Amino acid sequence: MAAATASTELSSNIITDNSFVKGLAESSTLQSIPSQFTFANDSRGSHSDSIPIIDFSLLTSPDPDQRAKLLQDLDKACREWGFFVLVNHGIPETLMKSIIDASLEYFELPEEDKERYKAKSPSDPIKSGSGSVITTANHKIHLWRDFVKSYVHPEFHCPDKPQILRDIVYEFSEKYRSLLRKLLQAIGENLGLEEGYIDEALKLDSCFQLYAANFYPPCPQPDQAIGIPAHTDHGLLTFLIHNGVAGLQIQHDGKWFNTNSPQNSILVNTADHLEIFSNGRYKSVKHRAVVNKQATRISVVMANGAAPDAIVGPAGPLVERDGRALYRPMKFIEYVETMLSNTVDGKGNLECLKIQDQ
Numbered sequence: 001m002a003a004a005t006a007s008t009e010l011s012s013n014i015i016t017d018n019s020f021v022k023g024l025a026e027s028s029t030l031q032s033i034p035s036q037f038t039f040a041n042d043s044r045g046s047h048s049d050s051i052p053i054i055d056f057s058l059l060t061s062p063d064p065d066q067r068a069k070l071l072q073d074l075d076k077a078c079r080e081w082g083f084f085v086l087v088n089h090g091i092p093e094t095l096m097k098s099i100i101d102a103s104l105e106y107f108e109l110p111e112e113d114k115e116r117y118k119a120k121s122p123s124d125p126i127k128s129g130s131g132s133v134i135t136t137a138n139h140k141i142h143l144w145r146d147f148v149k150s151y152v153h154p155e156f157h158c159p160d161k162p163q164i165l166r167d168i169v170y171e172f173s174e175k176y177r178s179l180l181r182k183l184l185q186a187i188g189e190n191l192g193l194e195e196g197y198i199d200e201a202l203k204l205d206s207c208f209q210l211y212a213a214n215f216y217p218p219c220p221q222p223d224q225a226i227g228i229p230a231h232t233d234h235g236l237l238t239f240l241i242h243n244g245v246a247g248l249q250i251q252h253d254g255k256w257f258n259t260n261s262p263q264n265s266i267l268v269n270t271a272d273h274l275e276i277f278s279n280g281r282y283k284s285v286k287h288r289a290v291v292n293k294q295a296t297r298i299s300v301v302m303a304n305g306a307a308p309d310a311i312v313g314p315a316g317p318l319v320e321r322d323g324r325a326l327y328r329p330m331k332f333i334e335y336v337e338t339m340l341s342n343t344v345d346g347k348g349n350l351e352c353l354k355i356q357d358q
């Protein structure tokens, strides 16, 4: 059989490989991609004018009508798209630029520096490498992307090179936690939960945060390869910024859409644990990263979740309202580590937690 013909033929998990794509992409003789990268999938995306834009500053607007409208837009964005572009969020542009630059510097380190973070176990707090996926026909397909990931909260870990990375990631994680809590407070209000309910139930004081930077070098055959195939993220909300090179696509009504974002905005997607916690009101959005021929793309992602030891299931008041829970609860960190360890065969974690109709 040819390489994967559709993403539905893939097992849900991305396996970490301990090699880097960057060196291969930079080889001057590379005219086409090696066959193990061939992912015969249609990577085209459509354009939509209706991808939601959320103006964060309106959340604290003294005008109650403006705030109410913002809450309504946020609810609609979470319900219908599972995705929105956050503007006026208050994180300085210089800081956004410096985390992209520092992440790029990481990928430019000699391979031996990055090889220190080759994944040995799913619970390693820092991992770096590239990745592959297995098709249901048992074909391994390499992804056109290198990555580094580290757990940054409640315990802070970060590669020690480049030196500047540590301070910037630390500052970012703090600022993102404050954004996260304000957004979740608004989401709680939209879900009709009491003030403070989400904070307490998910123990947000010690919420889990994972920093990830993705490096997609130019690819000689971009329509034959893939950066990251269709997947959903663990956690509540994922925040993503990038270096201005397009590549993130989201699925909406069964179709793929390109995302484009104004400079200095943050792309936010609802993730698996918000789907579980909201008892299915908000869906974890499927997304993927496509590659291109011209320019290196960098994305910097923060996955924001519940506390590692929080047991996440559907919120009690919502289960009461709905008459039943649609998902089984699971300890947050177990969910993350199962996802990272590829032990679920062909079926996503989220699927495994869904309670089928009796």
Ligand SMILES: O=C(O)CCC(=O)C(=O)O
Pocket: 212, 214, 228, 233, 240, 247, 248, 249, 287, 288, 289, 298, 299, 301
């Ligand atoms: O690079 C991107 O735009 C997507 C990254 C992503 O989905 C992830 O790291 O989970």
Ligand SMILES: [Fe+2]
Pocket: 231, 232, 233, 287
């Ligand atoms: Fe993702």
